[in-house]
Amino acid sequence: MVxxxxxxxxxxxxxVHYGIYAVDGVPESWSFYLGQVSxxxxxxxxxxxxxxxxxPAAWADLFARAGAGYAVLTARHHDGVALWDTAQSDLNVVRxxxxxxxxxxxxxxxxxxxxxxxxxxxxxxxxxxxxxASVRHPDPPRIDTDVTSINTNAFSAPPDxxxxxxxxxxxxxxxxxxVGELVDRFAPDLLWFDGEWERxxxxxxxxxxxxxxxxxxxxxxxxARMLSHGDYxxxxxxxxxxxxxxxxxxxxxxxxxxxxxxxxxxxxxVRQLVRYFTETIGMGGNLLLDVGxxxxxxxxxxxxxxxEGLGAWIRRHKEAVYGTVAGLPAGHHYGPSTLSADRRxxxxxxxxxxxxxxxxxxxxTPVKRVSVLGxxxxxxxxxxxxxxxxxxxxxxxxxxxxDIDTHATVLALELDGELDLYRGTGRD
Numbered sequence: 001m002v003x004x005x006x007x008x009x010x011x012x013x014x015x016v017h018y019g020i021y022a023v024d025g026v027p028e029s030w031s032f033y034l035g036q037v038s039x040x041x042x043x044x045x046x047x048x049x050x051x052x053x054x055x056p057a058a059w060a061d062l063f064a065r066a067g068a069g070y071a072v073l074t075a076r077h078h079d080g081v082a083l084w085d086t087a088q089s090d091l092n093v094v095r096x097x098x099x100x101x102x103x104x105x106x107x108x109x110x111x112x113x114x115x116x117x118x119x120x121x122x123x124x125x126x127x128x129x130x131x132x133a134s135v136r137h138p139d140p141p142r143i144d145t146d147v148t149s150i151n152t153n154a155f156s157a158p159p160d161x162x163x164x165x166x167x168x169x170x171x172x173x174x175x176x177x178x179v180g181e182l183v184d185r186f187a188p189d190l191l192w193f194d195g196e197w198e199r200x201x202x203x204x205x206x207x208x209x210x211x212x213x214x215x216x217x218x219x220x221x222x223x224a225r226m227l228s229h230g231d232y233x234x235x236x237x238x239x240x241x242x243x244x245x246x247x248x249x250x251x252x253x254x255x256x257x258x259x260x261x262x263x264x265x266x267x268x269x270v271r272q273l274v275r276y277f278t279e280t281i282g283m284g285g286n287l288l289l290d291v292g293x294x295x296x297x298x299x300x301x302x303x304x305x306x307x308e309g310l311g312a313w314i315r316r317h318k319e320a321v322y323g324t325v326a327g328l329p330a331g332h333h334y335g336p337s338t339l340s341a342d343r344r345x346x347x348x349x350x351x352x353x354x355x356x357x358x359x360x361x362x363x364x365t366p367v368k369r370v371s372v373l374g375x376x377x378x379x380x381x382x383x384x385x386x387x388x389x390x391x392x393x394x395x396x397x398x399x400x401x402x403d404i405d406t407h408a409t410v411l412a413l414e415l416d417g418e419l420d421l422y423r424g425t426g427r428d
Contacts, residue, residue, distance in 0.1 A: 012067050014288070017077075019049075019083070020043075020046055020079070021045065032079070048098075049097040060116060067311045071116060076178065080127065084182075124204055129171055129174065135168045210229035231247065234248070235251075244285075252290065255303075269306075277289075324339055326339065347412055350409045359393050364422055368416045382394075
């Protein structure tokens with residue numbers, strides 16, 4: 001599928017891990033898979049999941065203020081608990097929890113009312129389904145947990161390795177039917193899959209699933225956890241040193257947890273989030289920033305404040321965010337940068353207050369004007385040195401103190417032509 005243009009233009013998405021795991025504040029699905037709690041104890045959380053203050057319109061308003069272009073909600077995690085009234089299983093919040101209603105439809109409506117694109121998370125794996133642990137991965141990947149191999153854990157592998165292909169076919173029919181419900185009912189702009197590591201692409205029959213999705217909605221974007229049928233890469237919890245090929249998105253938690261956990265107060269500061277965000281968009285990616293609502297549907301004050309703070313910074317510097325592409329390669333400027341779509345304005349992000357000057361190396365295109373984004377203050381600049389084809393260094397006078405942004409200062413360089421860089425090794 002051709003990548004939809006809205007995705008690389010969005011820059012920021014909000015990931016929402018919402019489910020019964022917020023009742024006790026345990027890790028979503030993994031807590032029973034890893035044996036931290038029993039499966040029975042985990043499922044007792046169904047009785048405490050109320051969604052009593054669930055207000056997706058308030059979520060959408062907050063996400064829009066944060067500067068996001070889309071959001072992704074966990075429709076079903078590895079635990080198998082669906083947030084909509086699926087006809088494929090009674091393990092859903094409509095039938096099995098005090099919430100007693102579909103939580104997906106109002107989320108979809110609220111996002112679209114605010115002009116945001118709709119994303120839904122769905123896990124290929126279902127550690128609660130009776131037919132799931134029926135086949136083994138022929139060459140299981142190593143995963144970064146203390147869990148036993150996916151081919152020996154009782155939630156993901158058949159006992160004694162005895163495979164049951166008929167049971168696996170039943171599971172795939174269940175998965176395909178649930179995905180079909182999501183596509184037919186909600187026409188998501190994006191489907192964010194997970195859990196793909198437990199089986200091969202052939203075992204998952206990814207090609208059939210992708211064809212089914214696109215037959216229902218040809219404009220739905222699929223993430224890389226559809227393996228060779230994904231439309232973009234999904235690095236997780238750390239900014240890559242080199243941008244993946246093609247479109248990509250970094251998913252990142254605001255604190256240390258995906259879902260709500262009562263004792264996780266290790267929230268990243270707004271300044272840190274601005275850094276993650278600008279480093280990501282400076283390499284041409286999107287940031288998918290995760291929050292975990294309480295079981296009643298409300299977001300904590302700490303996470304709300306982070307989204308508001310990031311959104312305030314983006315609004316002050318929107319020209320350097322929206323309608324831009326990846327900026328300078330590493331080595332030209334000590335910090336991230338973005339470039340306008342016409343390649344005639346370069347935006348330098350400075351995390352620390354510049355001292356005396358800011359330097360740019362290897363810039364062949366003459367600079368007409370340098371100003372501080374958000375205040376408009378013009379800064380003096382000059383080129384020093386250079387020889388033959390090797391351009392001199394552009395030196396920009398540091399902005400005065402009143403022009404310094406608390407989180408990151410942005411300098412706008414208006415170029416006399418399209419960006420042209422020298423990438424050589426210098427004169428022999």
